[in-house]
Amino acid sequence: MSTINITVKVNGKPRKATVPPRLLLSDFIRQNLNLPGTHVGCEHGVCGCCTVIVDGAPARSCLMFAVQADGSEITTVESLGRVDSLHPIQQAFWEEHGLQCGFCTPGMLILAYDLLQRNPNPTEEEVRDVVSDNLCRCTGYQNIINSILKAAGKMRDAEANAPARADVAAVSKMEAVQ
Numbered sequence: 001m002s003t004i005n006i007t008v009k010v011n012g013k014p015r016k017a018t019v020p021p022r023l024l025l026s027d028f029i030r031q032n033l034n035l036p037g038t039h040v041g042c043e044h045g046v047c048g049c050c051t052v053i054v055d056g057a058p059a060r061s062c063l064m065f066a067v068q069a070d071g072s073e074i075t076t077v078e079s080l081g082r083v084d085s086l087h088p089i090q091q092a093f094w095e096e097h098g099l100q101c102g103f104c105t106p107g108m109l110i111l112a113y114d115l116l117q118r119n120p121n122p123t124e125e126e127v128r129d130v131v132s133d134n135l136c137r138c139t140g141y142q143n144i145i146n147s148i149l150k151a152a153g154k155m156r157d158a159e160a161n162a163p164a165r166a167d168v169a170a171v172s173k174m175e176a177v178q
């Protein structure tokens with residue numbers, strides 16, 4: 001079978017690979033790049049658990065071939081945070097019980113991340129609209145919506161406090177050199 005060379009930037013890191021033309025982007029991410037946080041459910045674009053960000057917009061990675069992503073920037077759920085340093089969105093999902101089995105959660109986190117990048121202060125209606133793109137069979141959605149609204153507040157607070165933290169850091173640095 002013929003193969004094709006591709007280069008993508010995934011979570012900020014350039015990655016090169018040689019792939020079969022019909023390899024799905026979701027399988028490429030999970031198997032070739034060893035990033036299993038992106039889940040695969042229906043594999044025909046319905047459930048949304050495979051959602052990643054491709055060139056700034058959410059995309060169903062099961063509906064793309066890896067070769068179609070050649071030259072693109074991809075963000076997966078692994079970019080958000082780690083177990084010992086959760087992203088505010090992950091923290092809010094944990095605090096608000098925004099997941100049960102967790103199968104839909106990577107897609108929901110990516111949708112939330114994309115929404116809050118574009119709109120830091122969404123209404124509940126706007127969150128409902130975004131979340132309705134993906135399927136969750138466990139939570140009834142309300143806790144996911146609560147989680148995203150809480151995350152939005154956390155991120156706005158962090159943003160508001162950022163200049164103050166920068167000022168403190170600058171003063172400490174000045175004191176250190178004096």
Ligand code: FES
Binds near residue numbers: 043044046047050061
């Ligand atoms: S696995 Fe891609 S939409 Fe369901």
Ligand code: FES
Binds near residue numbers: 099100103105135136
């Ligand atoms: S938490 Fe189970 S599918 Fe959403």
